[in-house]
Amino acid sequence: MAENRSMIRRTLRAGGGAGLTHLDARGRIRMVDVGEKAVTRREAVARGAVRMAPATVAAIVAGRLSKGEALAAARLAGIMAAKRTHELIPLCHQIPLEVVEVDFRPDRRQGQIEIQARAVTSWRTGVEMEAMVAVSAAALTLYDMAKAIDRAMVIDAVRLVSKSGGRSGDYRRPGERVWRISGAAQ
Numbered sequence: 022m023a024e025n026r027s028m029i030r031r032t033l034r035a036g037g038g039a040g041l042t043h044l045d046a047r048g049r050i051r052m053v054d055v056g057e058k059a060v061t062r063r064e065a066v067a068r069g070a071v072r073m074a075p076a077t078v079a080a081i082v083a084g085r086l087s088k089g090e091a092l093a094a095a096r097l098a099g100i101m102a103a104k105r106t107h108e109l110i111p112l113c114h115q116i117p118l119e120v121v122e123v124d125f126r127p128d129r130r131q132g133q134i135e136i137q138a139r140a141v142t143s144w145r146t147g148v149e150m151e152a153m154v155a156v157s158a159a160a161l162t163l164y165d166m167a168k169a170i171d172r173a174m175v176i177d178a179v180r181l182v183s184k185s186g187g188r189s190g191d192y193r194r195p196g197e198r199v200w201r202i203s204g205a206a207q
Contacts, residue, residue: 043112052112058145063186065140066199067152069179071163072133077171081134081163082127091166092125095159099123099138102158103151113150116142121151123159124200136160137182137200147187153179 045051081091088094100121107115120141127134138155140148160176167174183199185191 050112052114053146055114055145058188060143060145061186062143063141063147063184065147065149065152065184066137066182067149067156067180068135068137068182068197069153069156069160070133070135070177071160071174072177073167073171073174075129075132077167077174078127078129078132078134080170081167082129086166087169088166091163094166095125095136095162096123098162099136099155099159103138103140103155106151106154109154110150114146116144116146116148116151118142118148118151121155123155125159126200133177134163136163139199147184147189149181149184153181 042053043050080086084090100123102109103121104118107113118140120139122139124137125134126137136156136159138152138159140151140155142148142151156179157176160179164174164176181192181194182197183191183193
């Protein structure tokens with residue numbers, strides 16, 4: 022622990038810590054003060070995948086799992102998890118979410134189900150973590166729902182695809198486009 026603090030302090034003194042907003046000048050972890058930040062509309066889209074046997078994809082899509090409708094359960098789990106991100110990730114702020122959407126793209130040929138989550142707020146801080154937590158919870162729920170037939174599933178590549186709003190501006194991951202979810206304007 023002391024060794025880690027020492028390394029953090031050296032990094033901060035060297036000027037490499039300018040972007041580490043969750044560390045104070047002494048290298049101690051802290052929650053960022055967002056009280057003076059402007060309230061703006063902020064949106065984030067995250068994506069991930071669960072890789073599995075093609076037969077598992079087919080069973081999920083057809084609703085043939087003994088536990089029930091896996092995609093519906095995973096969508097609900099993602100939405101619920103996004104709303105509780107501040108309870109799961111220690112330094113996240115509680116954010117009033119306006120929209121959380123979770124959608125899926127099953128691909129039997131590739132043996133995977135891609136997951137995309139979109140989170141929107143008008144607040145002082147962004148919703149990237151909420152979108153990524155939604156994807157993660159949806160992926161874990163798919164695993165849980167289908168593990169009886171495929172324990173070799175792999176949760177893969179949870180990542181931010183895009184964000185907009187806030188002081189740091191917009192971001193788009195090169196080579197990836199946001200899907201249109203549930204008729205939402207994007």
